[in-house]
Amino acid sequence: MTDPAIAANGLRKSYGDKVVLDGIDLVVPQGTIFSLLGPNGAGKTTVVNILSTLVSPDPASGAIRVGGHDLGADPQAVRAGIGVTGQFSAVDGLITGEENMLLMADLHHLPKTEGRRVAAELLERFDLTAAAGKPASTYSGGMKRRLDIAMTLVGNPRIIFLDEPTTGLDPRSRHTMWQIIRELVTSGVTVFLTTQYLEEADQLADRIAVLNNGRIAAQGSAEELKRLIPGGHVRLRFTDPDAYRSAAAALREAARDDEALALQLPSDGSQRALRTIVDRLDTAGIEADELTVHTPDLDDVFFALTGDTTVPSQADPTKETVR
Ligand SMILES: Nc1ncnc2c1ncn2[C@@H]1O[C@H](COP(=O)(O)OP(=O)(O)O)[C@@H](O)[C@H]1O
Numbered sequence: 001m002t003d004p005a006i007a008a009n010g011l012r013k014s015y016g017d018k019v020v021l022d023g024i025d026l027v028v029p030q031g032t033i034f035s036l037l038g039p040n041g042a043g044k045t046t047v048v049n050i051l052s053t054l055v056s057p058d059p060a061s062g063a064i065r066v067g068g069h070d071l072g073a074d075p076q077a078v079r080a081g082i083g084v085t086g087q088f089s090a091v092d093g094l095i096t097g098e099e100n101m102l103l104m105a106d107l108h109h110l111p112k113t114e115g116r117r118v119a120a121e122l123l124e125r126f127d128l129t130a131a132a133g134k135p136a137s138t139y140s141g142g143m144k145r146r147l148d149i150a151m152t153l154v155g156n157p158r159i160i161f162l163d164e165p166t167t168g169l170d171p172r173s174r175h176t177m178w179q180i181i182r183e184l185v186t187s188g189v190t191v192f193l194t195t196q197y198l199e200e201a202d203q204l205a206d207r208i209a210v211l212n213n214g215r216i217a218a219q220g221s222a223e224e225l226k227r228l229i230p231g232g233h234v235r236l237r238f239t240d241p242d243a244y245r246s247a248a249a250a251l252r253e254a255a256r257d258d259e260a261l262a263l264q265l266p267s268d269g270s271q272r273a274l275r276t277i278v279d280r281l282d283t284a285g286i287e288a289d290e291l292t293v294h295t296p297d298l299d300d301v302f303f304a305l306t307g308d309t310t311v312p313s314q315a316d317p318t319k320e321t322v323r
C-alpha cells in the first residue's frame, strides 16, 4: 500500500469565535486530482494554507500527513515536497517572466546553470518563451496564471496546490489551464485543486469534496455525487397563459412555476418518457413553446447539499432545448 499524498483527520480552524473548518477529513491518493469545491468564503484557501504549512491548524485537529510527512512534526519536509499556486498571483509584474522564474530557481537554491535550464524548459512548456523577456505586468490573465504555475514547478514538487487556478479567466484560457492540470497528473504529480466551478471539478477531478459551513457536505467521484440526487426533470414552457393553465390541468403531477408559465415533471429524459408527456399534451390539444430535458448534474448536487443558488456556474451542456 502506498501512502496517500494527503491525509487529514478532523482538520479544524477557528479565527476568534468564528469556526471556519469544523472537523474535515480528506484523503488524496497519489497521482490523482482532488477538487475542493465550495462557494466564496467556504474555507477553501484556509484548507490549502493549512495543508501547505502557511497557517497552523487548531490544536484540536487530528493527524495531518502531506507527502508522507507529519505536518506538525516535520513542516520542513512537507514544504520540500509541495508547490503552491495561490489564489492571488505570486508573479512580480515589475520584472520579466524569465526573471520571475530565475528568482524561484534561486529560492530553491538551484545552481545558476541548472536554474537557467529549468526556467527555459518551463517557459517553453507553458508557451511563454516569446514573452519571457517582457515585464510580467504586460501579460494577459491566462499568461500570468501559466507563469504562476511554471514558477510553482521549479522545485519539481510531487504535490501541487492550485487555489482557484481559473477564476477570472476567459473560457479559452480556462481550457488551456485544464489541459495543463491534466498533463501535470500524467507525470505522476498529485493535484489539490480548489474551485467554485462545478463544471471544472466535473471535468478534472478524480474525487470531489463539497465544502459547506465548515464541513465536507459530500465526497466522491463526480458520478457518485450525481447519484446522490434523484433523477432529472422535463420543463415545459408556455407563452400563452391559457395553454399553460390547460397543461397544468392535464399534467397534474407537474410542479408549477406560475410566473414563468412553466411546468416541471420528474423524468429520466428518455425517449419513451418524453413521448408520454408529448402524447398527453397532444390529447389535451396543447402545444408547449419549449421543452427542455434536465439531467441531474453537479449543480443539482451542490444546490441540494448547500442550499445555495448564488454559486457561479458555467453554461450547462446537459440542459438541451429539444423544441
Ligand atoms: N486570517 C483570518 N482571520 C480571520 N478570518 C479569516 C482569516 N482567513 C480567513 N478568514 C475567514 O475564513 C472564512 C473562509 O475563508 P477562505 O478560506 O478564504 O474561504 P474561500 O477560499 O473558500 O473563499 C471566511 O469567512 C474568511 O473571512
Ligand SMILES: [Mg+2]
Pocket: 044, 045, 046, 087, 163, 164
Ligand atoms: Mg479562497
